[in-house]
Amino acid sequence: MSHDQDTCNMEDFIGTYIPELVSSKKNMMLIKCPNFLEIKNVVFNLNGNNASGSDGFGGVLYHSCWEIIGTDVCNAVQQFFNKNWILPGMNNNVVFLIPKIQGAKCIKDYRPIVVANFKFKIISKILVDRLALMAAKIISPNQYGFVQGK
DSSP: OOHHHHHHHHHHHHHHHSOOOSOHHHHHHHHSOOOHHHHHHHHHHSOTTSOOOTTSOOHHHHHHTHHHHHHHHHHHHHHHHHHSOOOTTTTOEEEEEEESSTTOOSGGGEEEEEEEOHHHHHHHHHHHHHHHTTHHHHSOGGGGGGSTTO
């Protein structure tokens, strides 16, 4: 059997036994480039009072300086969706372990805090909001603990 026959048989197998849960139309909704208003709404719906990101800038800067930085922020976010590429370091995170008790010695005695770049939070939130619209269809009933409101 040739490689092409193997590939064809695998595609038949997948098409027969694995249901298509996300239609082409819904997939396009997931990956379409967000417009300026969608990005701005996400920025202002994210908590501006959280700790600064790994780049040193927190949401409060984005909220208070939006008129100055909004276009650049939108360009960076849209670049991810248009080019499938993000700026180097944008998805870097820093994890801090905060002791829950005095004299903490075991990992369970610490609470992890992750500090993420705010622009990366914007991209993540856009994707999460879009996925939430179809989560009930793509998550099996025994996994509904991960679906908001279930």
